[in-house]
Amino acid sequence: MSWEENVRKVVPYTPGEQPKNRNVIKLNTNECPYPPAPGVKKALQEFDVDTLRLYPDPSATVLVDALAEYYDVKSSQVFVGVGSDDVLAMIFMTFFNSKNPIIFPDITYSFYDVWADLFRIPYRQIPLDEDFNIVKEDYMGKGIMGGKPCGGIIFPNPNAPTGVLIGLDFIEDIVKANPDVIVVVDEAYIDFGGVSALPLIQKYDNLLVVQTFSKSRAMAGIRIGYAFGSEKLIQYLNDVKFSFNSYTLNRTALTLGVEAVKDDAYFKEIVGKIVNTREWVKNELKELGFTFRDSQSNFIFATHPDYDVVEIFEELRKRDIYVRHFNGERIKDYLRITIGTDDEMNILIKNIKEIIKC
Numbered sequence: 046m047s048w049e050e051n052v053r054k055v056v057p058y059t060p061g062e063q064p065k066n067r068n069v070i071k072l073n074t075n076e077c078p079y080p081p082a083p084g085v086k087k088a089l090q091e092f093d094v095d096t097l098r099l100y101p102d103p104s105a106t107v108l109v110d111a112l113a114e115y116y117d118v119k120s121s122q123v124f125v126g127v128g129s130d131d132v133l134a135m136i137f138m139t140f141f142n143s144k145n146p147i148i149f150p151d152i153t154y155s156f157y158d159v160w161a162d163l164f165r166i167p168y169r170q171i172p173l174d175e176d177f178n179i180v181k182e183d184y185m186g187k188g189i190m191g192g193k194p195c196g197g198i199i200f201p202n203p204n205a206p207t208g209v210l211i212g213l214d215f216i217e218d219i220v221k222a223n224p225d226v227i228v229v230v231d232e233a234y235i236d237f238g239g240v241s242a243l244p245l246i247q248k249y250d251n252l253l254v255v256q257t258f259s260k261s262r263a264m265a266g267i268r269i270g271y272a273f274g275s276e277k278l279i280q281y282l283n284d285v286k287f288s289f290n291s292y293t294l295n296r297t298a299l300t301l302g303v304e305a306v307k308d309d310a311y312f313k314e315i316v317g318k319i320v321n322t323r324e325w326v327k328n329e330l331k332e333l334g335f336t337f338r339d340s341q342s343n344f345i346f347a348t349h350p351d352y353d354v355v356e357i358f359e360e361l362r363k364r365d366i367y368v369r370h371f372n373g374e375r376i377k378d379y380l381r382i383t384i385g386t387d388d389e390m391n392i393l394i395k396n397i398k399e400i401i402k403c
């Protein structure tokens with residue numbers, strides 16, 4: 046027998062390209078085009094490097110407390126991790142242990158099926174309707190599972206990469222209809238136009254709401270994500286985390302994360318700017334003949350009836366403008382364009398015009 050038979054073989058998630066050249070216009074991984082809050086820079090400059098000889102606080106208390114205060118929940122209702130990817134992976138490991146398949150949309154964050162495969166979790170991908178809407182009834186009652194129980198539910202809101210937002214009533218109906226499994230709402234993009242499901246955690250002990258510092262708080266490079274849930278859910282998550290890696294968030298991340306949470310005015314300012322830019326970019330893209338669902342996130346997922354989007358993608362890349370293209374069957378004719386600064390988006394539009402000769 047070869048050792049290779051016993052390898053945990055997985056097909057890894059493919060992260061968006063991170064070009065070495067810093068002079069590109071980078072609209073391919075939904076990062077924030079603005080720098081982190083000024084207090085973050087100051088705290089980094091004043092950071093006491095000598096403290097790095099010591100392990101960080103394994104409970105990440107300062108950050109957990111800052112988030113609890115900001116979002117008006119108890120610290121025991123907050124879990125933090127190394128980006129929401131880490132938080133989501135812990136959630137999969139902790140709560141998705143049923144023999145029944147977990148369910149999530151067919152067009153969604155492409156890490157969900159990777160974690161499911163990694164952790165040997167059965168799953169079923171539920172098709173969005175033709176307009177990329179989540180069909181609520183599929184996740185309830187007799188639903189698409191024909192009344193058979195599922196092992197858990199996860200979806201982003203707004204969904205990624207479609208940008209389509211659903212309302213709180215919609216989410217509450219799904220959470221209420223599935224009291225025997227954990228429902229996870231991945232709110233990576235909620236700050237760009239949605240209403241968070243956070244208040245529902247006080248009412249339902251089977252709901253987890255996950256957010257990140259990577260988008261609206263402009264700190265993808267520091268890797269901080271967090272989840273809110275009932276005290277019981279957070280306790281279970283921490284038990285698994287402490288059985289896997291106690292020191293997830295490093296000292297710098299804890300210090301800088303707290304600074305980012307403190308500056309609410311800056312947070313609102315940059316989110317507001319991105320939303321404004323998004324709205325005029327929507328108009329420009331429409332004028333160029335692109336079609337897309339109305340995005341409430343920091344990206345637009347667009348197709349064009351007359352042009353091959355892969356050609357546009359490649360031509361933009363030659364001009365050092367990076368957007369994202371996914372190969373999935375239902376989405377291969379779409380480009381996901383992250384909202385950058387006004388200047389970046391003007392350059393993007395100008396170049397698209399040249400490429401499609403408008």
Ligand code: PMP
Pocket residue numbers: 127128129130131154201205231233256257258259265269270
């Ligand atoms: N969820 C969704 C829907 C995302 O698009 C992303 C970003 N790739 C993440 C979670 C993970 O983000 P991060 O680990 O940077 O918090």
